Amino acid sequence: GDSVTQMEGPVTLSEEAFLTINCTYTATGYPSLFWYVQYPGEGLQLLLKATKADDKGSNKGFEATYRKETTSFHLEKGSVQVSDSAVYFCALRDTGRRALTFGSGTRLQVQP
Amino acid sequence: GVTQSPTHLIKTRGQQVTLRCSSQSGHNTVSWYQQALGQGPQFIFQYYREEENGRGNFPPRFSGLQFPNDSSELNVNALELDDSALYLCASSDGTGKETQYFGPGTRLLVL
Numbered sequence: 001g002d003s004v005t006q007m008e009g010p011v012t013l014s015e016e017a018f019l020t021i022n023c024t025y026t027a028t029g030y031p032s033l034f035w036y037v038q039y040p041g042e043g044l045q046l047l048l049k050a051t052k053a054d055d056k057g058s059n060k061g062f063e064a065t066y067r068k069e070t071t072s073f074h075l076e077k078g079s080v081q082v083s084d085s086a087v088y089f090c091a092l093r094d095t096g097r098r099a100l101t102f103g104s105g106t107r108l109q110v111q112p
Numbered sequence: 113g114v115t116q117s118p119t120h121l122i123k124t125r126g127q128q129v130t131l132r133c134s135s136q137s138g139h140n141t142v143s144w145y146q147q148a149l150g151q152g153p154q155f156i157f158q159y160y161r162e163e164e165n166g167r168g169n170f171p172p173r174f175s176g177l178q179f180p181n182d183s184s185e186l187n188v189n190a191l192e193l194d195d196s197a198l199y200l201c202a203s204s205d206g207t208g209k210e211t212q213y214f215g216p217g218t219r220l221l222v223l
Contacts, residue, residue, distance in 0.1 A: 043114075100155065100202075
C-alpha cells in the first residue's frame with residue numbers, strides 16, 4: 001500500500017538557518033505529492049504541491065522537487081524564521097485514490 | 113474557507129457525537145480525517161454529491177452525511193477512549209486532480 005516516511009523531529013534551528021525536512025514515499029501509481037503545515041492549535045494548511053515527476057512546488061520561500069527516481073519530496077527553505085515553527089506533514093494521493101496518505105509529521109522549532 | 117463546529121467537545125465512553133463541516137464555496141467533495149495526538153491524519157471516508165465515495169479502515173460506527181448545500185456531518189456511535197483525537201474535514205472540487213483544503217478541526221475528548 002501507499003506510505004510516506006518523514007524524518008523524525010523535532011528539528012531545532014536558529015533563525016536564518018537552512019532547512020531540509022526529508023520525505024520519501026511508496027506508491028503503486030503516479031501520485032501527487034503535498035506538503036501541509038500545522039500551526040499550534042490549528043488545522044492543516046496546504047504549503048505546496050507537485051503533480052508529476054521533476055515538478056517543483058514552491059510557496060513562502062519553501063520548495064520541494066518531485067524526484068521519481070529516488071521517490072522523494074524533500075522540503076527546503078533557505079532562511080527560516082521564528083514564525084515557521086510548526087509541524088510539517090508530507091502527503092501523497094495515489095492515482096485513482098480518494099484519500100491523502102500522510103507521514104507522521106516533523107516538528108520544526110526555530111529559535112531567535 | 114472550510115469551517116467546522118464545534119471547536120472542542122467532551123463526551124463519555126458509549127455516547128454518540130455529531131461533528132459538522134461546511135465546505136469551501138464551489139466544492140462538492142468532502143473528506144474526513146482523524147488525527148491522533150502526535151500522528152498524521154488518517155482517512156475516514158469521503159463524500160461526493162451526497163454519496164460515500166471511499167472509506168478508510170474505520171468501523172461502521174463511524175458514519176457520515178453530505179447535504180445538498182455541500183455541508184457534511186461525521187457521526188460516531190458508541191464512543192471509545194481511543195476516539196479522542198482532532199477530527200479534520202477537507203473539501204475539494206471533485207475534478208480528480210484536486211487539492212484538499214482543510215478546516216481547523218474539532219478536538220474530541222472521550223472520558
